[in-house]
Amino acid sequence: MELTRSVHVTSLACSRSSARRRPAPRRAPALRAIAALAASATFACGAAHAQSNANPDAAPEAPEADLAIQAQPSNFWTGFWTRQTMLGDMGGLRPWLGKYGVTFQLTETSEYLANLRGGLKTGGAYDGLTTATVQVDTSKALGIPGGLFNVSGLQIHGTNLSTSNLGTLNTASGIEATPTTRLWELWYQQSFLDKRLDVKIGQQSLDQEFITSQYAALFINTMFGWPALPSYDMPSGGPAYPLAGLGVRVRGQITPSLTALAGVFSGDPLGNDPNNLSGTNFNLHNGTLWIGELQYAINQPSEGELVSADNHGLPGTYKIGFWYNNNPFDDQRYDNTGLSLANPASTGIAATHRGNYSVYAVADQMIWRPDPDEARSIGVFARVMGAPGDRNLVSLAANLGIVMKAPFKGRDNDSVGLAASYIKVGNNVHNLDLDQRMFTGGPYGVRTQETVLEATYQYQVTPWWILQADAQYTFNAGAGQNPQDPTAPLRNTFVIGARTTITF
């Protein structure tokens, strides 16, 4: 769900680019070199007194050419390849909206992923996501400082490769979902106390703020966005892409380096009408989800901080959190009489547990940065979470990875990364499979764990167009069980693909 997170990147000015280049070594012609040598003899006080006409560094290739350049009227194509958004000011629409504090963003993510081996079947599929977001800055629109209104919609298209071809638990792409056009988020946020406290109310997608990892966001596999554990253990996958749930979230800066988030949300975003594909469930009937997170930042500046020397410490963010859902949850192995659900004598009605919960930890840490003024750096991330094994498909989920930014000279906005995602299936699920095998007496896939390894390169073609090449290999696909036929084997999968993201 890394794509959807990018929806909230607000700043667009060209000048925020971290681009910086070193001067090119330039071979001086022999004559110029001699002149420079002669000139340097007069530089008794050192090079600081260099004059332009005796400068060996470089000379204008077409001096004064820019005196002849005339202003050209701009048209749609002016600056097409260098601007931040493909459609620029949208023929005046964006500045017109801007007058009222309104910003409009439209992105299209498209990808083609192909399964080369194993899984349910080999072959490729296209899928895509269009995200439209409108935000209103209430200080400009209504004179209310610190207010932000946000509404977003999704148009999901194409084929879900993971369900049609893979059968893996670590699903291959964070944007794969049931094709539909739906409302996504609809919220209002108000900040207080000089932005140290803010409250967000409305329909929210938790993957935008909770359990996030900055470095993991590069990867395409779903489980590097909204992780496997809440995806499989929360009712309907929890209020996260492509869903959102009604709720309230409070965020407060306790100290400059410590931030707390706490939220209370609808316990099941789809509970009242699972067939509603338009995002308008607005469900408040099926229990409650509480979630809290502490975020600790190291080597990151705070506003107003005075420094007397550069801090060369590398920045990192560490988070711990928990969630609790008060819905009843079915036991994954036993029925309401204590028999295994695989037992022919079972009532078939699962025993229930009151509530469900998880604790989690996330770490993002830069580990190498040769020059603090340049983009090149390496960062690592780790994320781990656990939940009770009796009522959950996933009892443990973890991510681990490494990302290098600006891997090549002149490619400041490219990233390359390698990461792994691990899913451990809950004990009762595992034991139920053993029971099934025992009671049926035949072959039966017993689920244990599944791991995917992903390698990716993200290439910025223009500020508004990103291409990403990707490869994923899944070990023990389906955690050891074929989801279409538990008695059939499921071989490891190898997926390659490419994604393109355009910001209009």
Added chain:
Amino acid sequence: MKHATRTLLQCTVHAARSALALAAAAVLAGAPLAAHADPQGLLETVKHHTTLINTVPDNGDQNPYAIFVAPVSSGTVKEGDVLVDNFNNAANLQGTGSTIVDYHPDTKQMTLFASIPRDLKECPGGVGLSTAMTMLKSGWVIVGSTPSNDGTTGTKGAGCLIVLDSNGKIAKTISSPNINDPWGNMAVLDNGDHATLFVSNAGFGVGGADGDPPVFKQATVLRLDLDIPSGQAPAVKSETVVASGFGAQADKGVFLVGPTGLALSADNKLLYVSDAIGNRINVIEDPLTRDTSAGVGRQLTADGLLHRPLAMIATPQGHLLVTNALNGQVVEIDPVAGKQLYARWIDTDKAQTPPGNGDLFGIALTPSGDGFYYVEDDVNTLVLAQ
């Protein structure tokens, strides 16, 4: 041979200055620390950073660069108003912004002060308003243009200085072979009926930003002596290149990197120049009277807390405040001691690495000298640090 003579003279001056500095240091070292509790500089006295306005005018121009506090009330401008110009147009292309907005601290409202035709014929290459902007006591506003046709230096023009009346109407343009992309904030000595402007020109030689663009060490600081007859637009009496040989480089991300900030010492005998390529602050001696270029002058301080220094102003105490391009810090320098005192994080936007990278540009002192205005150009806001 003029040059060699000057070099020798400067050496002598440097030697004498170094000796004086040493002597001063010796005296200071022996002095009791009576002033221990007093603040060392301005940055530590700042308490709040208050976002004042979004600077985007109705035409959608973005990327606020220059900030100047009006010294007088004239036309539509009130004394103490904050003029802010925009470098980008609504499509966020650099070198195409053409508006100046006016923030009124009394009403906390913003109005459009000037909208200059982007294809202004008299200005080579048109209009892209830079950090070079001032308002004179006579009410005239002078603003620099570093224009581009497509947001890159590949189509940049030499630009000009545009003179506006205090109602934002164009009175004249100033262009000359000495002006090529007036880029950084101006240092100004304003005597009412005459004034002296110092402008950095970062465009000489610079071409497109593709590949690995070279550094052209041809950027200059130009002194413009202006006559301002009553009721008439300022006229350029003389142009003198007082410094030259600074590095400038085309840049894909930030358009142009070159000498940017200019500030005069309290006695007007020194001109400080922030040399972004050299990552240093240099000193030009006798800027008001010299009739030849001092080259790049003398290095006052380099590196340390400086990370590509941009706009620069002098505080009432005589210190220098300079914004960094590559992080969200403003650095305070004691130029007498040649020492960087400290830096303050005034922009910690983590959307960039390091935080605030590329966000800062213009800076201006409040009229009472107890704080400063700055822009966060990534989010198009004017902020008051006080």
